[in-house]
Amino acid sequence: MIKGFSAAAVAAGIRYEGRLDLGLIYSDTPAVAAGVFTTNRVKAAPVLLDMERLRHGRAQAILVNSGNANACTGDAGMQAALATSAMVADRLGIDADLVQVASTGVIGEPMSEEPFARAMDTLVGKLSSDGFDDLARAIMTTDTVPKTARTTIEVDGHEVNIFGVAKGAGMIMPDMATMLCFVLTDAQIVFPELRRMLVAGVEQSFNRITVDGDTSTNDSVLILANGAAGNPWIDEENRAAGELFAGALDTVLKDLALQIVADGEGATKLVTIRIVGARDFEGAMSAAQTIANSALVKTAFFGEDANWGRIIAALGRSDCPFSPDRVGIWFDEVQMVENGQGCGPEAEAAATRVLKKDRFTVTVDLYDGSESAEVYTCDFSLDYVKINADYRT
């Protein structure tokens, strides 16, 4: 239970009939709000509208649909975003500026307001503190499971709850991906701190995952903090409470990010790529991302093949400087490469056993410094191609 929040979802027939595709989150009172959005140059209409409205740092409702991304839809798309948010505001009796909108689905299809208009009364009427499971389902596209996470902490004697819901399975890559995430908390927290913690948390979670190296036009992470917990304000001076809250927020964000990778389109394995011993952090991140996005590395994971040659080849085309004759590579605890060369058939047999697991870590030590970076990826399976060759048909 996140005090003071309710949610609902309905099947509005936006793209398919009989499937939950329109959701609403509502806070009883205007909440402090912050957001992080796609870095793609092409931004969907709802992203542009949300960014504008969040300048005030306040929001009270989030209207979200699947089935249509409302991206590359021009002025008509922006009109649709404005009109549908006005419908919500009207029914709820709040200012339209307090309504955030989010869309996910196919890019470039005109966004009709009609399904929204027909469904709006039912949607608002269904708002309930039990509505979050439906909402988590309504935002799914190629996701196979709904994704939620929650945690409770005690801040200065007050129970504070954080709840997050997310969607995302393809077009996933550091810098956000086709993903939506809404975090709700009843904490009382000032806007600058909330925004700072969200940005830092996203950097360590959603910006560290990749499914296919593609980013999207619609990525959005929104957080609403309505203060219903009644805790003393978390602000710059209340450091202990701030750190406690930030840690809990990070946990929820990381939990959701890993759920997204594990549910990556066609994925059968969740793999952590960890670079250690790098000269600088940027190099470590480049190395981790290049390995995590290599089609050859990811298909080898799917084939349960400890093909470290592909890992070292990907490393070699990254922006990370290193000496090829120093590199060490481990699959979980099994060292497979030492000084840039293979450790032999026994190590390979042991590494192959690691690759049969659902989750494992590939560690690459560059022995060139003390910086490190981690990226979370999945394998690249036949089903990924099937899903993406058929998506619109």
Add this chain to the structure above:
Amino acid sequence: MIKGFSAAAVAAGIRYEGRLDLGLIYSDTPAVAAGVFTTNRVKAAPVLLDMERLRHGRAQAILVNSGNANACTGDAGMQAALATSAMVADRLGIDADLVQVASTGVIGEPMSEEPFARAMDTLVGKLSSDGFDDLARAIMTTDTVPKTARTTIEVDGHEVNIFGVAKGAGMIMPDMATMLCFVLTDAQIVFPELRRMLVAGVEQSFNRITVDGDTSTNDSVLILANGAAGNPWIDEENRAAGELFAGALDTVLKDLALQIVADGEGATKLVTIRIVGARDFEGAMSAAQTIANSALVKTAFFGEDANWGRIIAALGRSDCPFSPDRVGIWFDEVQMVENGQGCGPEAEAAATRVLKKDRFTVTVDLYDGSESAEVYTCDFSLDYVKINADYRT
């Protein structure tokens, strides 16, 4: 017939029995020689050795094997490269510095000299002007067809021939990829001109293709010009002959590069990505490469789905600046996007017919300048994953 060159190939059992896997190219006289090699930080032993030996701009033989890349094999790998090239030099009675070596296959496996030693007499004994078809087969790994190209020009009254042979199907991406290419010509041409033309030709051919965005440790393009045509020397002063030769060389290189993409692992389509109207060339190349490497774009090609939203999303995460509301996209002659928005169901139906073809061009006009760039890619199919999940097993 390329005057003064012979070739041979044998089944040496380097990785598999009974399969051509060791080849030799020989010039009757020392040839002017130049090379372009992988930009990957991890370079295989034969690449390092060739780079060193080509400082003299001369070569007379190329020893090439498939089945083992001799990469990440440390000092022993370099010893193997030296020893096997010495075997060739010994049998042919030439200086070992005139022997280039090239390897392709699995990375990180120790390279045994024994199969080379056993096969060497047979290999050298088989050298013949008819041996190039066997050689083209011996260098194949996941290639499904051998790749050769040839052209003949007349330089100052002399017939000059250019012949090229290449391999490559996966780990293909601008900046060279797992590919080998050997170009032989009987032209008489000075080293600086030969090297300049090779570098320029590779830039417009092999550096414009992509299969999977991965680059390798072994990429090499070598050219040997033995002068057997007896044409007056092509040098800086003989401009007309130089331009004629450079054009013919470009044709051979481009032909081989497109053969590689068309034979991309699992590929069913060859797609040209053309960016026009860009502010600068670097931006145009970044845009073309990002689209050409997008897993979502490539799976849509496989699904024959004119999903331009994925193209514009890939464009948006490239390093190319542009205005999303100006972009136009065409599939061959069919305009599908105008001013950043879809052109409707009729255009989509027409574009879908284009996608059913084996070869087509996607043109993106940014209406932001006059620079352009082209990259050649293929679709991303179920077979790509099958091939790469099973490669070593």
